[in-house]
Amino acid sequence: MITSTSNPKVKRLVNLKKRRKARDDEGVFLAEGIRMFREVPTDLLLEVYVTEGFYKKEKELTDILCRQAKIRQEVLSDTVFAYVSDTKTPQGVMCVVRQRNKTAKKWERLIEKEQQKPFFLVLDNLQDPGNMGTVIRTAEAAGVTGILMSADCVDVYNPKTIRSTMGSVYRMPLWYAEDICEAVRELKRQGIHTYAAHLEGTVVYDEAEYREGTAFLIGNEGNGLRQEVAELADTWVRIPMAGQVESLNAAIAAAVLMFEAGRQRR
Structure with a gap:
């Protein structure tokens, strides 16, 4: 059992929790909590850290997953686990998981697989980790094919984002595009109609x-879509507001649009 916060393994976990560069350099991320542990693909599972109490309670699950991944779990004292955890009430299990390829180089292949009616989300400069995680989770529920993100979007492997996905990060195809405008142009070249969520939209979203x-284009929480991105859209759509509300939270607006598309496709 590791009982010191000065242990090199503990210091590395804290570094992975706090620093995007550390995660990207190793090509890994941290997934914390029982649900994230249960759903992690074993081919991506690299390390498991548990408290003694968690291991006694979930010994069968832990042993099965670690055996399938051909790894051994490491036991941390409650104090040390609380030190490396990113939550106020740690659940006693944390995984080091391999990142999937996040570049846009191969996303065109997914368009080919979904030739009949692909369904994409394009995120422009989304900055809130909780919003990003919620969007990823909602996208899976709404049947989205994949999510394209501008290079300046928040890190999808931020611990808060990972928690907010509730496991969807393991299943939803995600890519960062070095040039988001060119990515939108490529979608259009593939015959995909692009809709910008915009306050000046001339079409009501459910029409x-x-x-x-x-493909839905969703912009930054405070500023919306950048003009150069919005101008590429085939159609600008708006969500009518009652009262004095001007706009919705980015994740909520994305959810409204995605589930309308899902409704039409059922």
Whole structure:
């Protein structure tokens, strides 16, 4: 059992928790909590850290997953686990998980697989980790094919983002595009109709047609879509507001649009 916060393994975990560069340099991220542990693909599972109490309670699950991944779990004292945890009430289990390829180099292949009616989300400069995680989780629930993100979006492997995905990060295809405008142009070249969520939209969101190839463009929480991105969209759509509300939270707006598309496609 590791009982000191000065242990090199503990220092590395803290570094991975706090620093995006450390995560990217190793090509890993931290997934904390029982649900994230249960759902982690064993081919991506690299390390498991548990408290003694968690291991006694979940010994069968822990042993099965570690055996399938061909790794051994490391036991941390409660004090040390609380030190490396990113939550106020740690659940006693943390995994080091391999990142999937996050570049946009191969995302075109997914368009080919979904030739009939691909369904994409394009995120421009989204900055809040909780929003990002919520969008990823909602996208899976709404049947989205994949999510394209501008290079300046928040890190999808931020611990808060990972928690907010509730496991969807393991399953939803994600890519960072070095040039988000070129990525949108490529979607259009593939026959995918692009819809910008915009306050100046001339079409109400539930009056548009989303049954064929569709991509929703969602902008920054405070400033919306950058003009150069918005101008590439085939259609600007808006969500009507009652009262004095001007706009919705980015994740909520994305959810409204995605589930309308999902409704039309059922």
